[in-house]
Amino acid sequence: MTPIVILDAGHGGSDPGGGNNTQFTEKDMNLQISLYQYNRFLALNIPVAITRTTDVTLTSEARTALVRNSSARYCISNHINSGGGRGSEVIYSIYGSPTFPQLIQDALTAEGMPNRRIFTRTLPDNPRLDYYFMHRETGSVETVIVEYGFADNALDANKLQQDWRDLAEGVVRAFCTYAKLPYQPPTTPTSNPKPTTAPTLAPTTSPGNGADWKQEAVNWLYDQGFLTDEQWRQQPDQPLPLWAHAVILKRLFEKLKP
Ligand SMILES: [Zn+2]
Incomplete structure (x- = not known):
């Protein structure tokens, strides 16, 4: 071509x-x-x-x-x-x-x-x-x-x-x-996960207003095995692609199946 x-x-x-x-x-x-x-x-x-x-x-x-x-x-x-x-x-x-x-x-x-x-x-x-x-x-x-x-x-x-x-x-x-060609970001991380020094991970004194609860919730997804790609753990405010949602739901479904 x-x-x-x-x-x-x-x-x-x-x-x-x-x-x-x-x-x-x-x-x-x-x-x-x-x-x-x-x-x-x-x-x-x-x-x-x-x-x-x-x-x-x-x-x-x-x-x-x-x-x-x-x-x-x-x-x-x-x-x-x-x-x-x-x-x-x-x-x-x-x-x-x-x-x-x-x-x-x-x-x-x-x-x-x-x-x-x-x-x-x-x-x-x-x-x-x-x-x-x-x-x-x-x-x-x-x-x-x-x-x-x-x-x-x-x-x-x-x-x-x-x-x-x-x-x-x-x-x-x-x-x-x-x-003017359609762009999609790579599906695998382009580099090593960034160090966890983002301000959103800083300790907070006002409960509910900081990011600790966000990170805790994200960490839980990893503890449960619903998410495995470490890149996303570092980006709690970034959206996931549709297929990742599908993977999480599938893993949840498998887990709940009697
Ligand atoms: Zn040169």
């Missing part, structure tokens, strides 16, 4: 990229983000392609030819930044629009990565040509370069290491909004 979007895992093989630290190399982080998004688009029934699925070297010519020849309308090129800074950046073509970049930034901010900037850049000697080959050589494909954060900033690096799935998912969500 003709892809709507092609994902580009930046760098690879003999080119590690510049966004490296003691925790990860840029090429590997780019690849795991891209593979995650690839599988998510498949799950959402959105035709998708990808420039590489393994740790291989791609020349800029080979990479841009894959994008140009993919028939995709959009390209998301995944990268990790370096060079001193904090937060995410999205770079778009001088012939493109800031709409999708801004949606990406909003989604990444919502996932806890601060928004540094969106921008375009031209060749120093030619204001009519894009600086980055991913914009300059990808023809009519609307290409954005996403720099998820700075590998040499401790806060960004830890966020990426811990929550890269959430950040990758944010871009999937932003894409669906931009391309």
